[in-house]
Amino acid sequence: MSTSEIPLSKPDITDLEVQAVATVLRSGRLSIGPAQEQFEALCAARAGRLHGVACSSGTSGLHMALLALGVGPGDEVITTPFSFVASANVILMAGARPVFVDICPRTLNMDPALVERAITPRTKAVLAVEALGNPAHMDAYEQIASRHEIPLIEDCCEALGTTLKGRPCGSFGRAGVFAFYPNKQITTGEGGVIVTDDKRLADTCRSLRSQGRPTPGTPPPGSGAAAALGTWLSHERLGYNYRLSELHAALGVAQMRRLDEIIAKRRAVADRYVQLLAGHADVVLPTIDPEVGMSWFVFVVRLATAYTQQERDRVIDGLRRHDVGCATYFPCIHTLPFYRALGYAPGDFPIAESVSSRTIALPFFNTITQREQEFTAQTLELMLQRENLGQR
Numbered sequence: 001m002s003t004s005e006i007p008l009s010k011p012d013i014t015d016l017e018v019q020a021v022a023t024v025l026r027s028g029r030l031s032i033g034p035a036q037e038q039f040e041a042l043c044a045a046r047a048g049r050l051h052g053v054a055c056s057s058g059t060s061g062l063h064m065a066l067l068a069l070g071v072g073p074g075d076e077v078i079t080t081p082f083s084f085v086a087s088a089n090v091i092l093m094a095g096a097r098p099v100f101v102d103i104c105p106r107t108l109n110m111d112p113a114l115v116e117r118a119i120t121p122r123t124k125a126v127l128a129v130e131a132l133g134n135p136a137h138m139d140a141y142e143q144i145a146s147r148h149e150i151p152l153i154e155d156c157c158e159a160l161g162t163t164l165k166g167r168p169c170g171s172f173g174r175a176g177v178f179a180f181y182p183n184k185q186i187t188t189g190e191g192g193v194i195v196t197d198d199k200r201l202a203d204t205c206r207s208l209r210s211q212g213r214p215t216p217g218t219p220p221p222g223s224g225a226a227a228a229l230g231t232w233l234s235h236e237r238l239g240y241n242y243r244l245s246e247l248h249a250a251l252g253v254a255q256m257r258r259l260d261e262i263i264a265k266r267r268a269v270a271d272r273y274v275q276l277l278a279g280h281a282d283v284v285l286p287t288i289d290p291e292v293g294m295s296w297f298v299f300v301v302r303l304a305t306a307y308t309q310q311e312r313d314r315v316i317d318g319l320r321r322h323d324v325g326c327a328t329y330f331p332c333i334h335t336l337p338f339y340r341a342l343g344y345a346p347g348d349f350p351i352a353e354s355v356s357s358r359t360i361a362l363p364f365f366n367t368i369t370q371r372e373q374e375f376t377a378q379t380l381e382l383m384l385q386r387e388n389l390g391q392r
């Protein structure tokens with residue numbers, strides 16, 4: 001088969017999205033407008049939450065959620081080393097210390113018993129990630145956090161549309177954060193949203209997102225409507241420009257309206273990979289519990305424990321030489337140089353490290369063809385055969 005490159009991911013953009021963005025351009029209102037409000041309402045509703053706060057990225061959303069909870073220097077936040085780096089970076093950005101705990105080898109999320117054991121008087125929050133979109137243990141973290149009266153932040157950046165025991169992702173703990181980079185289930189180009197039932201937290205995040213301005217609609221006591229209108233140059237705290245433009249928000253509204261269609265397409269792609277790869281002795285497929293309604297983010301397989309990281313890397317090189325886009329989701333966060341500087345070292349979290357050294361993310365997007373998936377599976381098998389013949 002002669003191939004053109006099969007990308008690792010690709011957004012699903014139709015004329016509806018193009019028209020929605022063009023409408024904003026023609027309207028002349030390019031920031032802080034109706035599209036943002038609509039997008040926030042759609043995201044909050046999907047997560048079963050009262051409030052949504054749109055922002056410039058998942059990272060800025062997580063950063064603001066931590067700041068709104070008062071997380072700062074001297075505090076500890078418990079989190080996972082097996083995630084995209086942003087989920088731990090936001091803890092550093094808030095000036096606090098990430099306290100990593102190892103993962104459960106089946107679900108790849110933090111082992112709940114280890115979370116509970118890591119709690120100290122300095123623990124200010126638990127930041128739990130749905131790694132690779134799997135919501136496993138979210139309800140357990142929620143119970144642990146509430147038992148210890150510590151807020152849980154849900155990094156659901158990879159889990160938009162997923163449910164656990166009928167509850168939507170984004171509904172666990174004090175607040176959840178979704179992200180909309182082009183490789184996520186839906187995209188705004190760049191963007192994020194905080195979802196919560198806590199109005200105070202939502203208002204604080206709205207202020208942080210826009211240069212620390214007083215939240216519109218809640219003028220300080222004693223000031224009238226005129227004061228609320230004049231708040232553009234009033235700043236009550238250190239804030240950021242973490243806003244989402246109307247162009248991005250309108251794109252997000254159009255994508256949210258297609259979310260169920262998009263989830264169904266992605267499920268069909270995942271099902272086909274399972275059919276193609278099931279029963280292969282050297283390939284471990286994602287484990288999804290029956291109580292999970294999965295909205296697939298990526299399709300990540302693991303090589304069997306006999307494989308070394310170098311062998312995995314050679315398999316990936318081989319796939320790429322055959323124009324199959326793939327990636328190593330994720331390198332362990334605690335082994336990055338700026339986390340080692342905090343005292344972490346390879347060997348600290350053996351399960352996360354063992355999993356991380358054997359993962360391969362396969363091409364995964366709505367419009368991938370059956371032929372492309374078959375070619376991917378065949379090429380993977382070929383590369384594994386080569387490792388077996390060459391090395392063992």
Ligand SMILES: *Cc1c(COP(=O)(O)O)cnc(C)c1O
Pocket residue numbers: 057058059060083084086087129155157158179180181191192
């Ligand atoms: C994508 C992602 C984020 C945030 O990503 P942005 O690129 O900042 O939107 C955070 N955490 C996880 C686990 C993610 O996958």
